[in-house]
Amino acid sequence: MERMCKIQEVKARQVLDSRGNPTVEVEIKTRKYSAVASVPSGASTGTYEAAELRDNDKAYRGKGVKKAVGNVNKIIAPKLIGMDAGDQRNIDKTMKELDGTENKSRLGANAILGCSIACARLAARCNGIPLYAYLGETFGYEPNVLPVPAMNVINGGKHAGNALDIQEHMILPVETKNFAEALQMGTEVYHVLKERILKQYGKSATNVGDEGGYAPPLAETKEAFELIAEAIEEAGYTKKVKPGFDAAASEFYDGKNYIINNKLYSSEELVDFYEDLIKT
Structure with a gap:
């Protein structure tokens, strides 16, 4: 990416998804731009999927995500602030190292994914290009076929x-x-x-x-x-x-x-x- 997108603020909050269950929403800002991402969750989970972090208390019948929100605000945010939102590989690597587990169960995949998507959207916005173009340039893939809707x-x-x-x-x-x-x-x-x-x-x-x-x-x-x-x-x-x-x-x-x-x-x-x- 050509333009430096220095992260100045990272903030997570608990919101509700389309099923009425809590999920993590992350907002990341530079001086001029901001981007938001909320994390999807399935009714079923594959055996080898990365681990969501849920609160398992009385609120929302155990499905609250305040622990994951806290991990973003207290652990992930201090590391990401000052980084370039366009340095996607390093951002993802930093969060995986912070977590230190194979399935992201310490910080929660829902905490890590929210930050990763928000950074990608922010970098695309900073550079004035569509998200797909940013991801293609970042990971060395030039799309030549539109996705098939399933x-x-x-x-x-x-x-x-x-x-x-x-x-x-x-x-x-x-x-x-x-x-x-x-x-x-x-x-x-x-x-x-x-x-x-x-x-x-x-x-x-x-x-x-x-x-x-x-x-x-x-x-x-x-x-x-x-x-x-x-x-x-x-x-x-x-x-x-x-x-x-x-x-x-x-x-x-x-x-x-x-x-x-x-x-x-x-x-x-x-x-x-x-x-x-x-x-x-």
């Missing part, structure tokens, strides 16, 4: 009250001219899917789950993908929109096998099962 259209697992084991059943518009067209395709498939669910399962089945996808009373994973395939075809995008998923497989792993629809799968068998699903 739209979560049927919810299962911890995201819904149905019996589906896979958590996110998605659609991906892969053959498009631009992002606007991809968004249009995905939205049209989403609304066709609603009509099909309404017709087959009734009005209550069109209620949405934790992340905005429909949560119909399905038990069979394959049935969800068949619904999606039918909606894609009816919308006229058979070759342009593909099915996808985020399984959150650690949620149906018993320590030895993966359990889907009351059937046991080894790791190799699960991969085969996944491959069959996306061919639906």
